[in-house]
Amino acid sequence: QKEVEQNSGPLSVPEGAIASLNCTYSDRGSQSFFWYRQYSGKSPELIMSIYSNGDKEDGRFTAQLNKASQYVSLLIRDSQPSDSATYLCAVLNAGGTSYGKLTFGQGTILTVHP
């Protein structure tokens, strides 16, 4: 079982629709959760972080965390063609130390078509 798994893509949605991206993780000791966006040929860019159960909203983005189910998701409302990118779920686990490493999922390619 992979440590962090994302729903297999690619995901294609029409402009203006809601895009839903999902991620599960295996380590119950995981502390913090992040969503990164990566455009082709570019570096990952942080778009959301979430630390406690529930929803966190930032503009058109909403992150949802359920630690009991070991599940984190990202909703993108009113999707735009500029949202087309690979979305990476990342999970922080300090592994018993005070120093953390991020474990990334394989990424989900999102395409928003006009």
Next chain:
Amino acid sequence: DAGVTQSPTHLIKTRGQQVTLRCSPKSGHDTVSWYQQALGQGPQFIFQYYEEEERQRGNFPDRFSGHQFPNYSSELNVNALLLGDSALYLCASSQGPHAYNSPLHFGNGTRLTVT
């Protein structure tokens, strides 16, 4: 405000050679982490440097080594290159090593091709 800078941007090496990649962290950041991203995959954690010491390491062989300098910049060295080392190498910096309260900022990466 300079972000994370990496050099070189592209590199082509032959199997068995050695390579050094360089990274300058974002202003105000003192922790550097290195990640390897193969095509179509998510980044894989190599190691993290804080206060000039390797603090945590991922599942990479000893051929991968690093260094952090007093000015917080860092180098990644890979010896005895294999074809499978071909990837995008990402440097990420943060303020302190505890990423739960200091998200990572990534550089644009170095694309390494091993032939």
